[in-house]
Amino acid sequence: MNKKKKTTIKDIANVLNISAAAVSKALHDDSRISDKTKKAVKQVAENLNYQPNHLASALRSGKSKLVGVIVPRTNSSFFSSVIQNIEHVLNEKGYSIIITQSNESYQKECNSIDTLLFTQVDGIIASMANETVDLQYYEKIKSKGIPLILFDRGENNLNVDYIGIDDYNSSHIIVEHLVAQGCKRIAHIGGYKRTRIYNNRIRGYIDALKKYHLPLDDELLIETNLSTENGRAKMQQLLNLKNRPDAVYVAGDYAALGALQVLNENNIKIPEEIALVGFGNEPFTDMVTPSITSVNQHSAEIGRLAAETFLKHIKEKTVTQKLNKQILDAELIVRDSSKKKTL
Amino acid sequence: MNKKKKTTIKDIANVLNISAAAVSKALHDDSRISDKTKKAVKQVAENLNYQPNHLASALRSGKSKLVGVIVPRTNSSFFSSVIQNIEHVLNEKGYSIIITQSNESYQKECNSIDTLLFTQVDGIIASMANETVDLQYYEKIKSKGIPLILFDRGENNLNVDYIGIDDYNSSHIIVEHLVAQGCKRIAHIGGYKRTRIYNNRIRGYIDALKKYHLPLDDELLIETNLSTENGRAKMQQLLNLKNRPDAVYVAGDYAALGALQVLNENNIKIPEEIALVGFGNEPFTDMVTPSITSVNQHSAEIGRLAAETFLKHIKEKTVTQKLNKQILDAELIVRDSSKKKTL
DNA sequence: TATATTTGCTTAATCGTTTAAGCAAAGGTA
DNA sequence: TACCTTTGCTTAAACGATTAAGCAAATATA
Numbered sequence: 001m002n003k004k005k006k007t008t009i010k011d012i013a014n015v016l017n018i019s020a021a022a023v024s025k026a027l028h029d030d031s032r033i034s035d036k037t038k039k040a041v042k043q044v045a046e047n048l049n050y051q052p053n054h055l056a057s058a059l060r061s062g063k064s065k066l067v068g069v070i071v072p073r074t075n076s077s078f079f080s081s082v083i084q085n086i087e088h089v090l091n092e093k094g095y096s097i098i099i100t101q102s103n104e105s106y107q108k109e110c111n112s113i114d115t116l117l118f119t120q121v122d123g124i125i126a127s128m129a130n131e132t133v134d135l136q137y138y139e140k141i142k143s144k145g146i147p148l149i150l151f152d153r154g155e156n157n158l159n160v161d162y163i164g165i166d167d168y169n170s171s172h173i174i175v176e177h178l179v180a181q182g183c184k185r186i187a188h189i190g191g192y193k194r195t196r197i198y199n200n201r202i203r204g205y206i207d208a209l210k211k212y213h214l215p216l217d218d219e220l221l222i223e224t225n226l227s228t229e230n231g232r233a234k235m236q237q238l239l240n241l242k243n244r245p246d247a248v249y250v251a252g253d254y255a256a257l258g259a260l261q262v263l264n265e266n267n268i269k270i271p272e273e274i275a276l277v278g279f280g281n282e283p284f285t286d287m288v289t290p291s292i293t294s295v296n297q298h299s300a301e302i303g304r305l306a307a308e309t310f311l312k313h314i315k316e317k318t319v320t321q322k323l324n325k326q327i328l329d330a331e332l333i334v335r336d337s338s339k340k341k342t343l
Numbered sequence: 344m345n346k347k348k349k350t351t352i353k354d355i356a357n358v359l360n361i362s363a364a365a366v367s368k369a370l371h372d373d374s375r376i377s378d379k380t381k382k383a384v385k386q387v388a389e390n391l392n393y394q395p396n397h398l399a400s401a402l403r404s405g406k407s408k409l410v411g412v413i414v415p416r417t418n419s420s421f422f423s424s425v426i427q428n429i430e431h432v433l434n435e436k437g438y439s440i441i442i443t444q445s446n447e448s449y450q451k452e453c454n455s456i457d458t459l460l461f462t463q464v465d466g467i468i469a470s471m472a473n474e475t476v477d478l479q480y481y482e483k484i485k486s487k488g489i490p491l492i493l494f495d496r497g498e499n500n501l502n503v504d505y506i507g508i509d510d511y512n513s514s515h516i517i518v519e520h521l522v523a524q525g526c527k528r529i530a531h532i533g534g535y536k537r538t539r540i541y542n543n544r545i546r547g548y549i550d551a552l553k554k555y556h557l558p559l560d561d562e563l564l565i566e567t568n569l570s571t572e573n574g575r576a577k578m579q580q581l582l583n584l585k586n587r588p589d590a591v592y593v594a595g596d597y598a599a600l601g602a603l604q605v606l607n608e609n610n611i612k613i614p615e616e617i618a619l620v621g622f623g624n625e626p627f628t629d630m631v632t633p634s635i636t637s638v639n640q641h642s643a644e645i646g647r648l649a650a651e652t653f654l655k656h657i658k659e660k661t662v663t664q665k666l667n668k669q670i671l672d673a674e675l676i677v678r679d680s681s682k683k684k685t686l
Numbered sequence: 687t688a689t690a691t692t693t694g695c696t697t698a699a700t701c702g703t704t705t706a707a708g709c710a711a712a713g714g715t716a
Numbered sequence: 717t718a719c720c721t722t723t724g725c726t727t728a729a730a731c732g733a734t735t736a737a738g739c740a741a742a743t744a745t746a
Contacts, residue, residue, distance in 0.1 A: 054461050056702035059398040059731050075423030096458050099442040115439050289632040399732035402701050
């Protein structure tokens with residue numbers, strides 16, 4: 001019904017009999033405009049319910065004030081929290097975010113990048129899909145000269161900012177904890193080695209085993225995509241071994257959940273017979289029986305840092321990007337699934 | 344490093360010695376441009392890696408090709424799935440979506456609306472925050488003349504499109520199921536009556552009790568915000584009753600989880616002593632022990648319909664909006680928490 | 687052959703804002 | 717009084733695309 005023409009700076013200018021340029025400057029508190037005019041302009045703007053046309057200013061200034069965020073999925077507490085914090089920090093500086101989900105698909109990720117570039121975002125903050133190995137699309141972002149910030153799932157070769165937790169050390173902490181519980185045959189259901197973070201967790205696992213003089217058994221180190229289904233399958237595989245492990249460290253909570261289900265279905269006592277540790281501290285780790293020990297990834301901090309890193313780029317107009325890692329310490333949340341001894 | 348100037352249609356025009364207008368038309372397959380020129384233009388566009396400047400076309404055409412989506416939160420499987428399907432449908436038609444989270448806060452919701460309007464979105468698809476009672480900001484959207492589509496949490500008074508499930512009938516199905524299990528004192532931990540969907544669930548609960556000639560006991564009908572914490576508190580409240588219920592229907596899965604925890608902690612047999620039913624079919628309902636019977640809300644369908652409804656508005660250039668409800672049948676997923684009898 | 691229509695482009699205006707350049711008036715300095 | 721600076725604005729050109737209007741050449745119609 002209200003097919004109201006939107007108010008523009010020209011309308012304001014007409015009311016006050018000044019130029020549109022003066023209005024624009026008044027609204028931006030330019031020093032060359034008198035206080036009297038500024039006050040008048042702002043008053044009229046208010047009266048006419050003036051809303052600046054973002055498209056016009058974006059076109060003219062070359063800045064869209066939009067930031068693209070790419071995540072594998074939003075329905076994980078980790079990514080959701082990261083997003084929330086990115087949004088919070090950026091909103092305060094007048095930026096809006098466009099969220100896209102890759103659903104762990106490389107194809108979808110490429111589409112997302114195209115969409116974001118098409119929308120003229122001023123920067124992209126991303127966590128890569130599991131599938132992603134070809135970095136050509138990310139190079140495309142860099143070649144456009146807009147800031148690219150990676151978090152969680154990153155890649156050294158891209159030479160851009162990266163924010164994440166210390167995956168290598170997290171594995172150490174986990175193995176240390178399990179050893180303290182008296183575990184001697186610790187298995188690892190890990191992610192794919194080609195993904196940096198999972199590779200680090202695997203390396204950390206191997207080195208920690210060495211440190212505690214535990215045997216490194218190939219049967220106990222499994223790569224998978226960390227879905228719940230695969231967690232089930234791989235746990236079953238471990239149970240079929242002649243020499244079963246007495247602890248399983250799973251590199252993702254969803255897969256850990258699958259493992260837990262299989263253990264429960266086989267009436268295996270957790271943690272007495274087999275202790276279980278997950279990764280990610282998803283809310284459900286505290287809901288299931290027994291609750292699953294997991295690693296808190298400091299999602300809020302990661303989101304905040306990613307946003308601030310973007311803002312730093314914008315402020316400094318640094319076009320050259322280089323590998324700049326910000327690594328946070330992760331935190332082990334010990335729960336029933338690995339608490340053999342009352343500490 | 345690559346501070347490449349972006350290619351514009353002028354660049355293409357210069358290469359071919361034709362006008363920018365001709366290039367624009369060629370790219371849009373205008374019938375008044377020869378096939379030869381079209382082919383040449385597209386070739387050059389490809390060679391120069393031309394990417395249309397979305398801001399410019401949006402400004403000129405008055406269409407940003409962006410759709411705003413407002414949800415209470417993204418880290419629920421329901422909203423995440425709705426979003427995913429909205430995105431899927433809209434992307435195919437050349438639209439991108441901007442997702443914002445209200446975090447159930449009215450203030451944050453208003454900010455989101457302002458941000459989206461500022462970004463010149465072509466439409467808004469929203470599910471309202473629990474807190475929202477003042478509809479003034481939603482009226483603002485309507486007054487801008489852009490399509491507004493509500494889903495899940497809607498409001499009749501706004502007179503806009505609404506897509507959701509049949510909450511009233513869902514309650515009927517739940518009560519019917521519990522009666523079939525032999526339950527005679529069915530409690531309801533519901534949401535706030537002021538929110539339409541929770542009101543419908545409460546009305547459905549009351550009417551279904553009447554239908555099955557069960558007593559309607561005020562003690563057994565509780566309003567709350569459906570958080571896990573409140574689920575715990577209200578379940579405890581029910582346990583403290585002299586005359587305990589033999590079934591509890593909770594209007595949200597997170598609150599149902601809290602109820603489950605309290606029941607487990609008090610060693611109450613589920614479903615033998617007290618049967619439990621949740622709402623929303625969150626993945627964790629299938630993970631906890633016992634698994635929780637819940638209601639599937641057809642998130643994918645809702646997302647698809649919301650997107651298609653938006654597209655219909657755009658196509659028909661219908662500026663006048665009216666209350667147009669699309670109500671889907673919900674589906675009860677029976678799990679251990681209410682399965683007394685083997686059916 | 688003369689006129690009408692179609693084809694294939696060009697010109698120029700436009701979307702709403704920002705911003706470099708310019709200019710008159712007021713105030714300050716010598 | 718003559719000159720310089722500052723103040724407070726205006727003018728006009730962008731940003732990159734779309735599009736109405738126009739026009740010449742080619743083709744069709746009478």
